[in-house]
Amino acid sequence: MNRIRKNPIFIIVSFFLLINVFFIITAGDSFFQLDNYFYVLKQTAMIIIVASAARFL
Amino acid sequence: MTGNYDLSTGSVVSFAGCVYALMIKSGMALLPAGIVAVVVGILIGVINGTMVAKFNFPPFIATLCMMYISRGVALILANGATIRDNMPPEIGNLASRDFLGLPIFVVFIIIALLIFVFIEKKTLLGKYALAIGGNKNAAFFSGINTAAIIFAIYVIIGGLAGFAGVMSASRLSAGDPRGMVGFEFDVILAIILGGTSLSGGKGSVIGTFFGALVVACLGNGLDMLNILTFWQSILKGIIFVLAIVLNEKVMKNISKKTVAAARA
Known part of the structure; x- marks a missing residue:
């Protein structure tokens, strides 16, 4: 359990979920919609594609 | 992972986006224009890789120089303004496309993740990059061509930044030489x-x-x-x-x- 807690992926996924819960509560239903998540992914696509390769540097 | 970094990606995305927009404006089809933009990105990756891997420039200096050069060339190509006038509407075709109900950009993300997870787990490039990051000298003395690996990664990043430039220009239906800051x-x-x-x-x-x-x-x-x-x-x-x-x-x-x- 301790090993999982110190895993960087576990930390970032927890942080991601926490942010989502926060914005679902504060920003309302408009945040928690499939269309909005697609919009976020479309906006981030370029960063994700370049970062996936850049992390090998 | 190898302890290097690339500061020129934003400028390369903007530069490649301008090249793509200019090609489309001059009447070229989408695919060849996209290929030209990706090749431009690859060329900048080659220059970055040569400076860092071959001539041992510090990555901060080498990529910072390329950041300014790419941005400058993009501004010259676009005459300092966004390339938008008389732009054929087909430039936005890529961004508006869907595949199996998913926006095409999401499909690109899935493909990129699958490819890079494969490279990370199953290929020598991923394992060597990890080894170089752990200890560059040890990796070199154990027979890994560290310069070639770092060079290859810079070229891949350049190509992907070129592709991101195509995506960016398609989303905006324009080439923006001041974008992606x-x-x-x-x-x-x-x-x-x-x-x-x-x-x-x-x-x-x-x-x-x-x-x-x-x-x-x-x-x-x-x-x-x-x-x-x-x-x-x-x-x-x-x-x-x-x-x-x-x-x-x-x-x-x-x-x-x-x-x-x-x-x-």
Whole structure:
């Protein structure tokens, strides 16, 4: 359990979920919609594609 | 992962986007124009890779130079203004396309993640990059061509930045020579948040994906709360610092555990 807690992926996924819960509560239903998540992914696509390769540097 | 970095990505995206927009404007079809933009990115990757891997320039200096050069050339090509006038509407075709009900950009993300997870887990390039980041000298003396690996990674990044330029121009239906400022820092922030060590040797593609999602969700959520972009920029800076501190702490912990386990 301790090993999982110190895993960087576990930390970032927890942080991601926490942010989502926060914005679902504060920003309302408009945040928690499939269309909005697609919009976020479309906006981030370029960063994700370049970062996936850049992390090998 | 190898302890290097690329600060020129934002300018290359903008430069390739301008090249793509100019090609489309001059009447070229989408695919050849896209290929030209990707080749432009690859060429800049080759220059970056040559400076860092062959001539041992510090990556900060080499990629900073290319950042300014790419931005300057983009501004010259576009005459300092956004390339939008008389632009054929087909330029936006790529961004508006769907595949199996998913926006095409989401499909690109899935493909990129699959390819890079495969490279990370199953190929020599991924394993050698990890080894170089762990200890460059040890990797070199064990027979790994460290310069070739670093060069190859710079070329791949250049090509992908070129492709991102095509995506960007398609989304905006224009080539923006002043766009994508701060893109390189978003990339580095996503990588650090995803748990990749700044000094090299550790990290994962999936972590980077979630790191980028955190940055994007924060921006999107704060937009919905009507928080000004100036404040978002400050918040991003604070997260950057916290991520670096947390990154170093977690990495130190992992290293200590590894050393202790090796001694036991």
